[in-house]
Amino acid sequence: MSRLDSFIRRLEAQRTCLDHAAQLIAGMPGNVLEFGLGNGRTYDHLRSRLPGRDIYVFERRVAAHPDCIPPADRLFLGDFLETLPRAAAQLGAHSALANLDVGTGDEAASQALARALTPWVLRLLRPGAMVVSDQPVADPALEAMDLPHGIEPGRYFLRRRR
Amino acid sequence: MSRLDSFIRRLEAQRTCLDHAAQLIAGMPGNVLEFGLGNGRTYDHLRSRLPGRDIYVFERRVAAHPDCIPPADRLFLGDFLETLPRAAAQLGAHSALANLDVGTGDEAASQALARALTPWVLRLLRPGAMVVSDQPVADPALEAMDLPHGIEPGRYFLRRRR
Numbered sequence: 001m002s003r004l005d006s007f008i009r010r011l012e013a014q015r016t017c018l019d020h021a022a023q024l025i026a027g028m029p030g031n032v033l034e035f036g037l038g039n040g041r042t043y044d045h046l047r048s049r050l051p052g053r054d055i056y057v058f059e060r061r062v063a064a065h066p067d068c069i070p071p072a073d074r075l076f077l078g079d080f081l082e083t084l085p086r087a088a089a090q091l092g093a094h095s096a097l098a099n100l101d102v103g104t105g106d107e108a109a110s111q112a113l114a115r116a117l118t119p120w121v122l123r124l125l126r127p128g129a130m131v132v133s134d135q136p137v138a139d140p141a142l143e144a145m146d147l148p149h150g151i152e153p154g155r156y157f158l159r160r161r162r
Numbered sequence: 163m164s165r166l167d168s169f170i171r172r173l174e175a176q177r178t179c180l181d182h183a184a185q186l187i188a189g190m191p192g193n194v195l196e197f198g199l200g201n202g203r204t205y206d207h208l209r210s211r212l213p214g215r216d217i218y219v220f221e222r223r224v225a226a227h228p229d230c231i232p233p234a235d236r237l238f239l240g241d242f243l244e245t246l247p248r249a250a251a252q253l254g255a256h257s258a259l260a261n262l263d264v265g266t267g268d269e270a271a272s273q274a275l276a277r278a279l280t281p282w283v284l285r286l287l288r289p290g291a292m293v294v295s296d297q298p299v300a301d302p303a304l305e306a307m308d309l310p311h312g313i314e315p316g317r318y319f320l321r322r323r324r
Contacts, residue, residue, distance in 0.1 A: 003230065004207035008173050015166055045166035065267070068165065105227070 013156040014101070014134065015045065020148040021097055021130040021158060022049045030096025030126050031056055033087075035080060035117065040068020042101055056091065058083055080113070084120035095124045100133035111135050118142075122161060131159040175318040176263070176296065177207065182310040183259055183292040183320060184211045192258025192288050193218055195249075197242060197279065202230020204263055218253065220245055242275070246282035257286045262295035273297050280304075284323065293321040 001009075032050055034043050037059035044067070047055055057070045058080050069075075076083035080102075098121050103110040114135035121131065122141050130145070131137055134156065142159040163171075194212055196205050199221040206229070209217055219232045220242050231237075238245035242264075260283050265272040276297035283293065284303050292307070293299055296318065304321040 002203070002207035002210040003201075003227065004173070004177055004203040007203055008170065008177065011166070011170050011173070015170065039165075041164070041166040041169055045164035048164040065165065 010134075010155065013151045014042065014132075016148045016151055017132045017156045017158050018042065018045060018099060019049060021099075021132045022046075024130055024145075024160075025096040025128075028096045028126065028128055030094055030129065031091060031124075033095050033098040033121070033124060034058065034101070035099065035121075036101040037062060037064050037068075037070075038101065040064030042099060043070065044068045046097075046099065050097070053096075056087065056095075058087070080117055081120070084117065084124075088120060088123045091124055093124060093126055096126055096129045098125060098129070098131045100131065100135060100137065103134045125161040127161055129161045131157075131161070133157040133159070172296075172317065175313045176204065176294075178310045178313055179294045179318045179320050180204065180207060180261065181211060183261075183294045184208075186292055186307075186322075187258040187290075190258045190288065190290055192256050192291060193253060193286075195257050195260040195283070195286060196220065196263070197261065197283075198263040199224060199226050199230075199232075200263065202226030204261060205232065206230045208259075208261065212259070215258070218249065218257075220249070242279055243282070246279065246286075250282060250285045253286055255286060255288055258288055258291045260287060260291070260293045262293065262297060262299065265296045287323040289323055291323045293319075293323070295319040295321070 032046055032053045032055040034057045037043055037057050056074050058076045062069055076087050100114055102113050114137050118137050118139050137157055137159055141162055143162055145158040145160050147158055194208055194215045194217040196219045199205055199219050218236050220238045238249050264275050276299050280299050280301050298319055299321055303324055305324055307320040307322050309320055
């Protein structure tokens, strides 16, 4: 499998998991949290699939397509671990979906970042909220969900806050 | 359609066109030319699909994954329009496939670049060679090929050198 094959498969898994999580929270009010804006593609996807939801974006440095930059009052700009405590104080536990798209080329560092974020993300989530992640996330407060059809375990991660 | 949807569709079209072109040149010897290395995903795809072919890469500045950097003697480093005359002198018209992956966010500039490259690319191609491109390419020496099933016209471009 080439790197192009593998990249396409990862993007398709991401989209499938996001769409599945969006369906699962259909009956639950709440914000959406996006960790890692990047070029803004998944942000654009989330706002198209979840219209009417407030989407809060966490990003160190915005480098997205101009059409995909969130309003300033929905953007927590800076290091995740510095902005998360402020977000928890401001937003409380009212979010229904968190998307962690925090992987870089460095697998160990990406996993360590996801582990460091998890307790803070949990403080922002309502019971029953979904976590979609490109990195493994584990916590006693999170239960693993079955992945949508066609996604191999370990390719993408889907969790529900108990 | 979100930007994520559109990006996935473009990558799938690219892969389908590359695979189709690789099949079409199966009986023809010749080098492969890659314009725009980027992160090296399509380079990796081409070398996996066309083992045994010499792949020459044209790139302004290498920023690819370390596993996807071509050997120094297969890399034409610098502005395409400066390296192409040297490549034509060195390689002659012995290439069987050219992949133009030269689009940036600026559509007009990307199309202008493809137009500027085309006469030089033609000088490197054998009769019957395939051109796969993310930008429109037109020349009396090129005939448009039917796109593989499922690819809408205008999404990707497939041409054959007469």
